[in-house]
Amino acid sequence: MSGELLVQSVVLGLLTGGVYALTASGLTLIFGIMRVVNVAHAAMIVMSAYLSWWLFQTLGLDPILSIAVVVPVFFALGALVHRVILRRLSGRDLTLTVLVTFGFAIILEGLQGTLFSSNFQAIKTSYSLNSFELFGIYVPLVRLLSGAVALGLLGGLYLVLGRTDLGRAIRATTQDPRTATLVGVNIERVTMLAFALGVSMAAAGGPLLGMLFAFYPSTHWLWIGKLLAIVVLGGLGSLRGTFVAAIVLGLAEQVMNVTISPDWAPLVFYGFLFGVLIVRPQGLFGTLARESL
């Protein structure tokens, strides 16, 4: 591989990794606070991608601007779903909640197939094919845009978690729910908001991933595999770990794409996933005890 091609794939990998980091952060946030893998996370991403595609087709709304529409919608839906369904399952066997999210994934997939047909879709804007050259490397404009937007939103998430009362309450509940209650955190409400926030992260990633990759209703099974590999490598529940893992895997995938074949690229994710679970089950930055895995 030539030096320029290597630099190019590193740049592309970093940018895609940024989008992965955004979507995987939602997954890890939800796991941190509920101790449950949201199996429907990628189905929510695809649903948001479809909504963005539909807004673009019917109203001509730019996919990046559509983030401002889909995020509030998904935040509200997330809060509602938590209030009506997930909250009732809290305190019961956690596997029941996992099964419910599995059900959500299936329902969303069926809805997408009914509403938008099962064909391939991709969000193709007027600038989708533009790219620019910088020091001899070519970067497609959508890659740069989606990477930059993802990093910006991720920065916003860190600010919310780090600087606001809600963020402090979420982090406290993640670390130790009982003590959080003692200091006056309303756990039910905080969990609901954290779940809605996590779902919003998925929604924000939808239009971005929809500009980068083609999607169809069952794509989410492929994407959830990638996201799970990222959050496991990062150490379930660790936002910092998730970010690093997303960048690492985004890079590894890109290098695999150009060196061996895009066909085998998903294997990078699964290889890391199984490797981490065998060698270091707590992941790179495992904050939660191994027990909770």
Place this chain on the structure above:
Amino acid sequence: MTPMQSRRVAPLIALAVFALLPLVLREGFYLDLLLFTFMYAAMSVGWDIMGGYAGYVSLGHVGFFGLGSYVAGLLVVHFGIPVFLSAPFVGLLAAVVGAGLGWVSLRARGTSFVIVTLTFTYVVQLLALNLRGLTGGSSGLYLPLLNLPADLVILPFYYSMLGLLVVAILVSIAIRRSKFGLGLIAIREEEGKADGSGVNTSLYKILAFAISVSFAGAAGALHAQYLNYVDPDLAFELIITLNLIIMSLVGSRGTVWGPVLGAFILQPLSQYLIYITPSQIAGQVHLIALGVILVLVVMFMPDGIITTYGTWRRGRAKSRPADPERARLPGEAV
């Protein structure tokens, strides 16, 4: 006849009826429906050994179903070994792979098992898709047709699926009555205490998972030959895993007969639903319906029909002693 006796005899009568049924019922439609019901029931009984007894929910049984389909298909195509011969060994192979996967994910508790089982399906699917020289890639693998008249060709499949179901039920009963089964239920109730009281929890879980997936592997083998075809989409449809879970939950998790009951309720209902919906959206509507059923069952009847009915009946006749053969569900009073 006492209730105890009738419970022993009823399954045998049902078995005799199903064994003799093809002699009088020659319509392919009903035999096909029953065949798939047997298949799902067998796999669901298997799923429940892990998901019900040990309380570990697998989202990856279809991975073993697909693995079984491909291995059996390749054995027919390259070595001419008929699936009816290879199916038990394919089941065994699935168990070995399952033990390996269990070793990766079951040393710890909980979440990693969900993640690994879900992801395993995509790994096998990716292999089936990309090892084109071996599997035919996305165009799939064609199995030679059985050399039988058209109206008889369904029978070997009907009887092998029935046989698979009988074996699954017998294995489930044997586990339920053994120390091994008690250990699994102890793991479900309180894994730390099970560990402390001398149950080798890792070994028990790995073993239970291996047994659990073997039925999916064997069913996949038979299914591949039944369709004379296998491809990466067909062999790894997640709806298969979903079916197993719902059947087990609806009937009652952690019971021998729950998954069987669930399969006999849901499979005909599913077929009917597909039959009455316009074909271009039937698949999607079916998905939505199953997803909604899963959510509703988890929310409103997580104990399933058998356990809920049992609790209700015991509530009415408190003097009657509790049934020692029924596994207790989490949260239920002793």
